[in-house]
Amino acid sequence: MTDLREARMSRAQFFRMMGGLAAAAAATAACSTKPQTTTAQGQQTATQLKFVGVADQKAAMDQLVAAYKQVKPGVSLTTTFAPTDQVQTSVRTQLGAGNAPDLHVVYPGDGSAMSMSQIAKAGLLADLSDQAWTQTIPTGFKPAFQNDGKTYMYSAGSSVIGAVYNTKAFQKAGIDAPPTTWTEFLAVCDKLKKAGITPIALGAQTPWVTQLITYALVPSTVYAKDPTFDDKQRAGQTSFAQSGWRQAMEMYLELQKRGFFNDNPNGTTFEQQTSMVATGKAAMAIQVSAVLPDFRKSATSPSDLSMFPVPGADSADQVWIPAGVVVGLGASAKGKNLAEAKAFIDFLGKQENINLWAKAISAIPLTQDASSTIDPAVQSFLPFTKDRAVPFMDQRWPNAEVQPVHFAVVQELLAGKIKIDDALKKMDEAYAK
Amino acid sequence: MTANIARGSLPSTARKPWGRFSSLSPSWVFALPALLVYAAVVLYPSLAGMVYAFTDWSGIGEDKSFVGLANLTAMLHDEQAMGSIGNTLLLTVTIVAVQNGVGLLLALGVHVKLRSRAVLRVVFFAPVVVSPVMVAFLWKYIYNPDPAAGLNGLLGTHIDWLGDPSLALWSIAGTVVWQYAGYSMVIFLAGLEGIPPELHEAAMIDGAGTWQRFRYVTWPLLAPSLTINLMLSTIGGLKLFDQVFAATNGGPGYATETLSTVLYKQAFVFGKFGYSTAIALVLALFVAAVSMVQLYYLRNREVAQ
Numbered sequence: 240m241t242d243l244r245e246a247r248m249s250r251a252q253f254f255r256m257m258g259g260l261a262a263a264a265a266a267t268a269a270c271s272t273k274p275q276t277t278t279a280q281g282q283q284t285a286t287q288l289k290f291v292g293v294a295d296q297k298a299a300m301d302q303l304v305a306a307y308k309q310v311k312p313g314v315s316l317t318t319t320f321a322p323t324d325q326v327q328t329s330v331r332t333q334l335g336a337g338n339a340p341d342l343h344v345v346y347p348g349d350g351s352a353m354s355m356s357q358i359a360k361a362g363l364l365a366d367l368s369d370q371a372w373t374q375t376i377p378t379g380f381k382p383a384f385q386n387d388g389k390t391y392m393y394s395a396g397s398s399v400i401g402a403v404y405n406t407k408a409f410q411k412a413g414i415d416a417p418p419t420t421w422t423e424f425l426a427v428c429d430k431l432k433k434a435g436i437t438p439i440a441l442g443a444q445t446p447w448v449t450q451l452i453t454y455a456l457v458p459s460t461v462y463a464k465d466p467t468f469d470d471k472q473r474a475g476q477t478s479f480a481q482s483g484w485r486q487a488m489e490m491y492l493e494l495q496k497r498g499f500f501n502d503n504p505n506g507t508t509f510e511q512q513t514s515m516v517a518t519g520k521a522a523m524a525i526q527v528s529a530v531l532p533d534f535r536k537s538a539t540s541p542s543d544l545s546m547f548p549v550p551g552a553d554s555a556d557q558v559w560i561p562a563g564v565v566v567g568l569g570a571s572a573k574g575k576n577l578a579e580a581k582a583f584i585d586f587l588g589k590q591e592n593i594n595l596w597a598k599a600i601s602a603i604p605l606t607q608d609a610s611s612t613i614d615p616a617v618q619s620f621l622p623f624t625k626d627r628a629v630p631f632m633d634q635r636w637p638n639a640e641v642q643p644v645h646f647a648v649v650q651e652l653l654a655g656k657i658k659i660d661d662a663l664k665k666m667d668e669a670y671a672k
Numbered sequence: 673m674t675a676n677i678a679r680g681s682l683p684s685t686a687r688k689p690w691g692r693f694s695s696l697s698p699s700w701v702f703a704l705p706a707l708l709v710y711a712a713v714v715l716y717p718s719l720a721g722m723v724y725a726f727t728d729w730s731g732i733g734e735d736k737s738f739v740g741l742a743n744l745t746a747m748l749h750d751e752q753a754m755g756s757i758g759n760t761l762l763l764t765v766t767i768v769a770v771q772n773g774v775g776l777l778l779a780l781g782v783h784v785k786l787r788s789r790a791v792l793r794v795v796f797f798a799p800v801v802v803s804p805v806m807v808a809f810l811w812k813y814i815y816n817p818d819p820a821a822g823l824n825g826l827l828g829t830h831i832d833w834l835g836d837p838s839l840a841l842w843s844i845a846g847t848v849v850w851q852y853a854g855y856s857m858v859i860f861l862a863g864l865e866g867i868p869p870e871l872h873e874a875a876m877i878d879g880a881g882t883w884q885r886f887r888y889v890t891w892p893l894l895a896p897s898l899t900i901n902l903m904l905s906t907i908g909g910l911k912l913f914d915q916v917f918a919a920t921n922g923g924p925g926y927a928t929e930t931l932s933t934v935l936y937k938q939a940f941v942f943g944k945f946g947y948s949t950a951i952a953l954v955l956a957l958f959v960a961a962v963s964m965v966q967l968y969y970l971r972n973r974e975v976a977q
Contacts, residue, residue: 324940328940331731331732331940331943332731332940334732335945351941352940352941352942352943357943358732360733361732361734362733362734363732363733443924444923446921502817502818502819502830502832503817503832503835503836504835505832505834505836505837505923506815506816506817506833506834506835506836507817507835508812511816511818638942639941639942640942643941646923647922647923647924647925647926648925650837650923650924650925651837651925651926653924654835654836654837654924654925656837656925657925
């Protein structure tokens with residue numbers, strides 16, 4: 240054991256060792272800089288584009304990337320997908336460091352850290368306004384796509400929030416038609432409860448799930464009465480506390496008070512919520528239509544599941560619904576292959592590709608032609624989309640703090656830790672930041 | 673052994689391989705490459721990053737301005753950040769006490785001559801090698817509020833482990849202790865193995881019982897292990913992130929928000945990079961101060977073997 244201490248190293252040995260280390264380091268460095276895209280000199284090598292997206296986009300993107308390969312063999316697209324939180328962390332960091340992927344996920348409107356407005360304002364999104372498809376964006380959806388009149392985001396369509404329900408569970412409880420007023424809705428829940436079925440599964444441990452019931456009700460309690468609420472709120476003329484938001488939260492808690500939710504919603508996750516409805520243990524879940532595929536995956540037969548608009552008012556013509564543009568993508572303004580990245584978005588803007596993407600996530604296509612299909616489960620929402628639909632509320636909020644505060648106060652309300660007054664006050668404070 | 677002799681005689685008998693560098697201690701030369709790398713990938717970025725604590729940078733774009741100490745004063749008025757300090761301290765104290773208590777008992781248990789002790793050591797240490805995020809996800813299933821599933825099914829209870837705001841923090845502490853008690857155990861075990869059996873024999877001849885031998889022989893000689901364990905678990909507790917993020921994401925409400933989750937949210941959810949860096953700076957200084965004080969007191973109570 241003593242030889243190590245006594246061991247002497249000649250200068251030559253020492254330098255050989257150091258040389259070896261240096262060579263190893265150089266080799267590592269060389270490896271890490273290898274995947275360079277060639278634009279200037281390399282016509283023979285393919286242009287490589289990178290896309291980073293959220294998990295919900297995978298099904299559609301996989302098909303479209305494959306299709307693009309047929310159209311443009313010279314361009315190869317590598318895609319990575321991750322859950323929302325992780326994408327938000329990694330893409331924002333890359334944007335901040337100036338090495339964002341050529342194409343990346345963008346959330347519609349304003350109000351979140353990766354939203355179109357916030358990134359466009361920092362000058363990091365390429366202007367897409369010269370592409371043909373941008374001319375056909377329906378007026379109501381423009382705020383989701385545009386900042387200062389320029390289009391910065393692509394999205395294939397819109398999704399709705401409503402009740403995903405298990406048709407077999409409804410049959411079992413003797414319910415033949417979905418409710419069209421709030422009173423009927425409560426009666427349906429009551430019937431289900433008496434039949435021994437949990438009326439509404441709520442997975443409020445997953446933060447974004449907490450907001451869906453308020454989002455489903457607020458169009459009827461706020462926007463049906465005043466469609467210009469967002470503008471007035473921005474101008475400081477009204478607030479959450481002074482509006483129908485209070486009524487929506489009261490209705491939310493009434494559902495809890497009457498025992499229409501599963502036990503311990505704050506400890507229940509989205510995945511558990513999904514499986515409760517898919518297996519018929521619970522009859523419905525207030526959810527966004529984009530997750531219908533998740534519900535269908537866990538059901539014995541996909542046709543067991545359908546959707547209806549949540550009636551947030553007591554007369555059917557006062558019922559409005561939330562319909563928001565689905566998460567999209569944009570091109571990095573500072574990308575090396577900007578022209579190719581924009582060309583890919585132009586490809587996505589073709590009607591058949593809008594149709595394809597929309598179909599993969601049960602969305603309503605942005606623009607429609609004869610070949611557009613609409614998921615039968617969301618058919619009942621179509622009469623509303625014209626003039627009784629509002630974008631998801633956060634898309635018009637001025638900063639990224641209101642939404643997480645909404646998540647937190649709903650959890651605290653469900654836990655009985657705070658009153659509705661406190662909840663709305665906290666949201667108003669976050670809005671004013 | 674011979675090592676001492678060799679070390680003592682080296683300067684006079686050895687052919688001086690370092691030539692004119694002989695006045696330079698070789699240990700520094702060897703440390704230099706490592707120090708350079710450390711400076712380049714740890715020190716420099718950390719110090720450069722600190723600057724952002726005094727700006728209002730959003731994390732993206734060029735737009736930023738110097739705001740002085742505004743971020744630090746804002747923190748004092750931030751209910752969420754201040755609340756998270758309370759949660760962080762509660763979690764840390766609980767984890768340090770319980771994890772090391774359990775770790776010590778496990779170490780004493782598997783130190784005795786048991787036929788199965790090798791297997792038991794592996795079993796108790798196994799959770800340590802699993803990623804904390806995976807552990808948190810697994811425990812989310814174990815903490816299922818359904819009375820027929822998970823821990824509730826086992827105990828016959830109906831408890832909402834992660835959904836009840838007054839309980840969620842303790843549930844998370846439970847997962848951390850479950851995972852890292854084995855880590856404390858290993859360090860204590862190394863300490864126990866290093867105590868010469870002669871001391872125990874001498875104590876026994878003097879008529880000391882089991883408790884007295886633990887109190888007057890084992891416990892004082894375990895001091896270095898205790899120092900390491902307390903420091904590591906304190907630092908781990910203060911910067912706890914993964915388990916909280918994966919299990920509750922700070923909820924329900926703000927019940928399990930820690931300094932680390934708050935600073936993460938400020939940077940990546942709210943887009944307030946400057947403010948988030950200020951919180952990180954406070955956290956780093958706090959961890960450094962606590963560790964230094966702890967090290968000073970614990971080192972003083974260590975005895976020479």
